[in-house]
Amino acid sequence: MRDSFEIRAQDVAGRIGELRVPRAGVTVETPTLLPVVNPNLVTIDAARFSEFGVEMLITNSYIIKRDDDLREAALERGLHDLLDFHGAIMTDSGSFQLAEYGEIETTTEEILAFQSDIGSDVGTPVDIPTPPDVEREQAEAELETTKERLHVAEGIDTGDMLVTAPIQGSTYPDLREAAARHAYATDLDVFPVGAVVPLMNEYRYADMVEVLAAAKRGLGADAPVHLFGAGHPMMFALAVAMGADLFDSAAYAIYARDDRYMTVSGTEHLDDLEYFPCACPVCTSHDPDDVRAMDDERREGVLAEHNLWVSMAEIRRVKAAIHEGSLLELVERRARGHPRMLDGYRALLSHRDQLEASDPVSKDVFFYVSAESADRPEVARHHDRLSRFEVADDVLLTEKGGSDDFDESWRVVPPFGPFPRALSQTYPLTAELPDRMDRAGYEAAAEGVSRLVAANPDSEFTLAHDGWPESALALVPARVALVDLGSEDSNGTAPEDEQ
Amino acid sequence: MRDSFEIRAQDVAGRIGELRVPRAGVTVETPTLLPVVNPNLVTIDAARFSEFGVEMLITNSYIIKRDDDLREAALERGLHDLLDFHGAIMTDSGSFQLAEYGEIETTTEEILAFQSDIGSDVGTPVDIPTPPDVEREQAEAELETTKERLHVAEGIDTGDMLVTAPIQGSTYPDLREAAARHAYATDLDVFPVGAVVPLMNEYRYADMVEVLAAAKRGLGADAPVHLFGAGHPMMFALAVAMGADLFDSAAYAIYARDDRYMTVSGTEHLDDLEYFPCACPVCTSHDPDDVRAMDDERREGVLAEHNLWVSMAEIRRVKAAIHEGSLLELVERRARGHPRMLDGYRALLSHRDQLEASDPVSKDVFFYVSAESADRPEVARHHDRLSRFEVADDVLLTEKGGSDDFDESWRVVPPFGPFPRALSQTYPLTAELPDRMDRAGYEAAAEGVSRLVAANPDSEFTLAHDGWPESALALVPARVALVDLGSEDSNGTAPEDEQ
Numbered sequence: 001m002r003d004s005f006e007i008r009a010q011d012v013a014g015r016i017g018e019l020r021v022p023r024a025g026v027t028v029e030t031p032t033l034l035p036v037v038n039p040n041l042v043t044i045d046a047a048r049f050s051e052f053g054v055e056m057l058i059t060n061s062y063i064i065k066r067d068d069d070l071r072e073a074a075l076e077r078g079l080h081d082l083l084d085f086h087g088a089i090m091t092d093s094g095s096f097q098l099a100e101y102g103e104i105e106t107t108t109e110e111i112l113a114f115q116s117d118i119g120s121d122v123g124t125p126v127d128i129p130t131p132p133d134v135e136r137e138q139a140e141a142e143l144e145t146t147k148e149r150l151h152v153a154e155g156i157d158t159g160d161m162l163v164t165a166p167i168q169g170s171t172y173p174d175l176r177e178a179a180a181r182h183a184y185a186t187d188l189d190v191f192p193v194g195a196v197v198p199l200m201n202e203y204r205y206a207d208m209v210e211v212l213a214a215a216k217r218g219l220g221a222d223a224p225v226h227l228f229g230a231g232h233p234m235m236f237a238l239a240v241a242m243g244a245d246l247f248d249s250a251a252y253a254i255y256a257r258d259d260r261y262m263t264v265s266g267t268e269h270l271d272d273l274e275y276f277p278c279a280c281p282v283c284t285s286h287d288p289d290d291v292r293a294m295d296d297e298r299r300e301g302v303l304a305e306h307n308l309w310v311s312m313a314e315i316r317r318v319k320a321a322i323h324e325g326s327l328l329e330l331v332e333r334r335a336r337g338h339p340r341m342l343d344g345y346r347a348l349l350s351h352r353d354q355l356e357a358s359d360p361v362s363k364d365v366f367f368y369v370s371a372e373s374a375d376r377p378e379v380a381r382h383h384d385r386l387s388r389f390e391v392a393d394d395v396l397l398t399e400k401g402g403s404d405d406f407d408e409s410w411r412v413v414p415p416f417g418p419f420p421r422a423l424s425q426t427y428p429l430t431a432e433l434p435d436r437m438d439r440a441g442y443e444a445a446a447e448g449v450s451r452l453v454a455a456n457p458d459s460e461f462t463l464a465h466d467g468w469p470e471s472a473l474a475l476v477p478a479r480v481a482l483v484d485l486g487s488e489d490s491n492g493t494a495p496e497d498e499q
Numbered sequence: 500m501r502d503s504f505e506i507r508a509q510d511v512a513g514r515i516g517e518l519r520v521p522r523a524g525v526t527v528e529t530p531t532l533l534p535v536v537n538p539n540l541v542t543i544d545a546a547r548f549s550e551f552g553v554e555m556l557i558t559n560s561y562i563i564k565r566d567d568d569l570r571e572a573a574l575e576r577g578l579h580d581l582l583d584f585h586g587a588i589m590t591d592s593g594s595f596q597l598a599e600y601g602e603i604e605t606t607t608e609e610i611l612a613f614q615s616d617i618g619s620d621v622g623t624p625v626d627i628p629t630p631p632d633v634e635r636e637q638a639e640a641e642l643e644t645t646k647e648r649l650h651v652a653e654g655i656d657t658g659d660m661l662v663t664a665p666i667q668g669s670t671y672p673d674l675r676e677a678a679a680r681h682a683y684a685t686d687l688d689v690f691p692v693g694a695v696v697p698l699m700n701e702y703r704y705a706d707m708v709e710v711l712a713a714a715k716r717g718l719g720a721d722a723p724v725h726l727f728g729a730g731h732p733m734m735f736a737l738a739v740a741m742g743a744d745l746f747d748s749a750a751y752a753i754y755a756r757d758d759r760y761m762t763v764s765g766t767e768h769l770d771d772l773e774y775f776p777c778a779c780p781v782c783t784s785h786d787p788d789d790v791r792a793m794d795d796e797r798r799e800g801v802l803a804e805h806n807l808w809v810s811m812a813e814i815r816r817v818k819a820a821i822h823e824g825s826l827l828e829l830v831e832r833r834a835r836g837h838p839r840m841l842d843g844y845r846a847l848l849s850h851r852d853q854l855e856a857s858d859p860v861s862k863d864v865f866f867y868v869s870a871e872s873a874d875r876p877e878v879a880r881h882h883d884r885l886s887r888f889e890v891a892d893d894v895l896l897t898e899k900g901g902s903d904d905f906d907e908s909w910r911v912v913p914p915f916g917p918f919p920r921a922l923s924q925t926y927p928l929t930a931e932l933p934d935r936m937d938r939a940g941y942e943a944a945a946e947g948v949s950r951l952v953a954a955n956p957d958s959e960f961t962l963a964h965d966g967w968p969e970s971a972l973a974l975v976p977a978r979v980a981l982v983d984l985g986s987e988d989s990n991g992t993a994p995e996d997e998q
Contacts, residue, residue: 053783265832277815278812278815279809279811280779281778284812309783312778313775313777316775317777329764329835335868336831336832336868337832339868342867342868342869342935343934343935367837367838369837369841370869372869432837432838435705435839
């Protein structure tokens with residue numbers, strides 16, 4: 001067990017965690033967002049971050065080291081005093097500059113020592129952020145370099161500063177997984193999944209999910225995972241559901257500079273807004289005309305505040321959802337913000353076996369709110385369970401009441417399929433369902449029937465369904481007798497409703 | 500044209516309107532929410548409503564009339580002074596008390612005169628709020644009484660006070676439509692769709708949509724429609740998309756009394772919250788423990804403020820969406836808040852012909868974000884258009900590039916189906932689509948193919964599709980030749996991609 005991270009609650013692959021940051025003397029609750037502070041270009045004073053609920057920030061040690069005044073001030077007074085922030089401070093190493101400009105003038109040894117000297121609480125080695133879609137050879141070669149840097153980092157005495165172990169591998173899931181396995185085997189502390197910014201910029205949320213899913217397969221559950229450079233609130237719920245714990249955002253400030261206004265379902269441009277679709281302190285005390293009339297500095301400041309308010313509120317919303325066991329319901333809502341977010345959600349659901357390992361067996365409630373709900377891990381888990389049930393010789397599976405004409409009568413409810421009546425009050429069979437069920441739900445129920453029937457080759461089955469569509473009935477094994485409850489009149493021969 | 504209401508922008512059946520309220524000397528922008536003020540039990544002072552963006556409130560003239568002190572004060576000082584509110588004030592008549600207690604001690608003549616005397620800007624006759632699901636005879640009989648009351652109301656001189664014409668009819672769509680047609684033919688001004696509170700309380704959003712859709716069919720487009728008693732922000736977008744303009748909310752205050760905390764996707768109980776999932780001024784300056792520790796009055800006050808902040812922010816969000824042409828995208832997101840909201844959205848889409856009449860032909864963007872997106876009015880409209888196209892003798896319909904082997908080559912894009920390449924840059928064919936398209940989208944595209952083929956019986960068609968599912972291919976007419984682009988290798992015989 002890594003002693004700097006403890007998990008308090010779980011939902012899907014998301015968790016509420018406590019990251020102990022010994023050098024800062026604080027424990028940070030995750031998921032959390034680290035605002036990026038560029039010491040040369042301050043948009044919101046770090047002294048004000050606690051108002052927003054910020055517990056941790058990130059700044060760039062390479063920028064500080066390269067600037068004579070900043071370097072001297074940081075070495076003399078320490079980072080916390082320099083930034084006037086007394087939570088936890090993570091520092092980046094210059095890897096971003098390396099990716100942008102091709103070279104930097106420092107080494108892992110040097111920059112980690114500098115980070116330690118200026119009082120950083122969480123330091124970062126100089127990894128190689130390999131972009132998406134490069135040739136495999138490049139991804140492999142650069143990953144080897146990153147691994148060497150982690151080895152160097154392990155050997156440096158940085159006192160009680162935590163040190164990150166970035167995970168690279170471009171868009172090759174097997175490389176990401178191997179990189180994660182290697183990183184987890186070091187004694188380093190925090191695991192940033194790197195070089196995802198280009199995926200974010202192109203709305204490639206499905207690829208982001210694949211990269212994160214691969215990294216998670218290589219990491220133990222006790223590894224705190226940082227999605228490096230990801231800071232848009234629209235994707236927090238999705239990334240947390242796939243197992244991310246830490247985010248960082250320069251976006252709240254950079255977007256503000258371009259008059260871009262963040263929401264949980266995308267980004268708007270100030271010029272296009274007639275109303276502020278938000279209840280934050282900025283948006284309830286100004287309207288868009290007010291803000292457009294402000295001078296550049298003030299406008300940038302209030303937009304950055306708005307961006308940070310909505311981002312931190314979304315972090316709280318994600319944490320509330322984990323506590324409540326409704327994180328997938330939140331992802332469902334966020335998936336409708338953009339077609340690429342829907343791709344991301346569909347990618348997430350394609351990993352339902354991986355998700356099932358951490359997803360709690362019982363939650364308060366399951367809301368069926370789309371065809372995607374039929375692909376949730378809870379449905380797969382119920383189907384797996386059906387393969388292990390033994391039933392009597394002659395079984396009625398019915399959407400309505402039982403019948404004495406059979407040895408045994410089970411309920412059938414889309415999307416789960418059949419289950420013994422005694423389980424009716426257990427999760428997820430307590431799900432709230434729409435009256436207007438969709439094909440996906442009926443088909444999943446038929447798949448459940450199929451699993452139970454396959455597990456009991458010597459039993460006879462009758463399925464009494466209430467007008468299931470053809471596509472679902474086609475999935476029911478041929479040896480199951482079918483009764484359509486909807487086609488019988490109320491005095492007909494259908495099994496009685498015993499409710 | 501009714502001169503008190505003017506429509507400024509439309510999306511789906513929703514609109515931004517201006518309701519001129521002459522007696523108040525103000526113009527109220529709709530959609531809007533009228534907080535209910537119970538003069539005996541003030542939770543938030545009406546003097547503070549303008550902070551929240553409230554332009555209009557509603558209070559109950561019957562309660563005022565029955566209380567000696569309130570009556571005298573209202574008659575002497577007028578309602579605006581009594582409540583210290585200088586926007587528009589609507590008054591209810593006691594119909595709610597009639598529904599609750601079976602009888603009241605007033606008449607339409609008397610209460611309308613009283614409303615006028617105390618300075619109400621919008622008065623209400625004593626209609627009969629028939630609950631859902633009653634026998635048809637009761638609904639019909641009570642509707643006759645309501646109609647008589649409207650007739651009485653028409654005959655009373657109430658100066659420049661606007662007067663409402665409530666629409667009843669229980670859950671009988673034909674009665675609601677007839678009631679609306681009758682109400683619209685009066686010279687009354689505002690059209691409340693009444694007795695929907697029981698539907699709201701039971702989350703019967705699909706039934707709410709049916710009732711509202713029926714009322715809208717009986718009303719002219721220039722009628723301002725009030726969904727009487729509906730005040731939960733989770734359903735504003737859905738109701739506006741079906742044509743509601745005004746909402747009123749006692750809920751912001753009543754919920755607060757029970758420690759209930761509203762969100763745009765449902766209601767939480769304060770006891771269950773570890774975090775406030777919200778960025779409003781209350782939730783960014785307090786945490787749930789702070790609020791739980793407050794005394795009853797203060798706790799009720801801050802929860803009511805939160806409830807009103809999120810409600811008014813949702814109103815702004817709805818208005819922003821109408822301006823942007825993205826109201827259905829907002830409804831898509833809200834539909835994932837609860838299975839019954841999904842029912843409501845599916846009910847809305849079942850009225851797509853009705854919606855199409857007001858839905859703009861061109862918008863900025865169409866986001867395909869669920870299987871329901873394939874049922875949007877824009878898709879139906881494109882399919883209708885396909886029935887009117889004439890094509891050459893031998894036509895290629897293809898998801899990739901064209902080919903010289905055919906007289907003509909059209910693009911095919913799910914969910915729309917085929918279209919001439921010249922239309923590629925026109926709405927809705929500019930839609931943003933997921934990479935992971937669903938069956939519903941492919942099937943809608945196949946339906947489009949089918950419509951074009953049926954309209955051109957003498958032409959020959961080849962459909963070059965990229966791996967469509969069987970369920971979609973089954974909808975393509977048998978006389979269309981099929982080429983699966985996905986099954987050809989890249990040097991194969993498939994038409995070239997000309998992009």
